[in-house]
Amino acid sequence: MKFRVAVHILPRRGILDPQGKAVTEALHSLGFAEVAEVHVGRHLAIETQADSADAARAAVKAMCDKLLANPVTEDFVIASVEAV
Amino acid sequence: MKFRVAVHILPRRGILDPQGKAVTEALHSLGFAEVAEVHVGRHLAIETQADSADAARAAVKAMCDKLLANPVTEDFVIASVEAV
Secondary structure (H helix, E strand, O other): OEEEEEEEEEEOOOOOOHHHHHHHHHHHHOOOOOEEEEEEEEEEEEEEEOOOHHHHHHHHHHHHHHHHOOOOOEEEEEEEEEEO | OEEEEEEEEEEOOOOOOHHHHHHHHHHHHOOOOOEEEEEEEEEEEEEEEOOOHHHHHHHHHHHHHHHHOOOOOEEEEEEEEEEO
């Protein structure tokens, strides 16, 4: 079966997020003064073959641990697993 | 009230996604042969003041239209709006 797995990778809380700070300031200068904070990370949509949704989730977790996320500076969340 | 709004920005379908292709190939060379396709986009977590969840969603939509997403090459989805 084919699954589409969505992953969010965000800078760990407390780690400097210069891209988020730049976006916050750009939004302020465009008039969006109500914005308090922005964090910028990556969103990955991974299409993969697996026997079950649990197997797809486990495979994507291994991919994040090995390649996709930096374990020192980033946290990842597997946001959804859906059959396609 | 303060809201945390999550936004996904992904390359539009059919537009070349070199980063996604590079990740797919890197996963293949690490032994994840079952991966068919990867799309890499951005995940934004925006903390903003608003009177209601609907107002927060509308404000973030305006931010995406004006600054955060490229209307020619990218699609964005407001994934969640939650009070914090």
